[in-house]
Amino acid sequence: MSVESYLEDRLDRDVDGEKLTAILVFMLPGLTLFGIFSVGPMLYSAVGSFFTWDGFTIGQFAGFETWIATFNDDAIINWDNLLALQYPMGALPQNIIWMVVHVPL
Numbered sequence: 001m002s003v004e005s006y007l008e009d010r011l012d013r014d015v016d017g018e019k020l021t022a023i024l025v026f027m028l029p030g031l032t033l034f035g036i037f038s039v040g041p042m043l044y045s046a047v048g049s050f051f052t053w054d055g056f057t058i059g060q061f062a063g064f065e066t067w068i069a070t071f072n073d074d075a076i077i078n079w080d081n082l083l084a085l086q087y088p089m090g091a092l093p094q095n096i097i098w099m100v101v102h103v104p105l
Contacts, residue, residue, distance in 0.1 A: 052059040082089040
């Protein structure tokens, strides 16, 4: 399915080729910036999380070792205090509790 046929199906009124071209031309800069400044860093971070690195260069592939080390760190999740519902319970549970309490549904 092409973009043109998708947009024509979704719009109630008829869209000719010129209008569709104008729509796509005006959307292109915003989508480009979104891709560069939002999607790109998210993908880079997701891929980089599986490597050991010093902050400047990506090192060797570590697999899930970095994730396991992160979740075993008491600064992220302090299991003893979390199960006893005592503070400090770590950054991850604190952020989840904050989101549940403060972010409206």
